[in-house]
Amino acid sequence: MKKKFKLENLGCANCAAKMESDINKLDGVEGCTVNFMASKMIIEAADEKFDEILSKAHDIVHKYESDCNIIVK
Secondary structure: OEEEEEEEOOOOHHHHHHHHHHHHOOOOEEEEEEEOOOOEEEEEEOHHHHHHHHHHHHHHHHHHOOOOEEEEO
16 A cells, blocks of 8 residues: 655754655665655555554654644545
């Protein structure tokens, strides 16, 4: 499954790169890209683990940018 998200209040390109790296390390993630300029994130992961991965991705995003929100597109 591949889903696109808007990252509201993403303010740091370095943080975006760290988010992308950490999310790509999660078990079940086939690929993740975080585009700082567009404030978008794409996660591709196994269907059966997607909700768990999204929850962990949310934690990772907040670890680097506490004001950043993941908005489902």
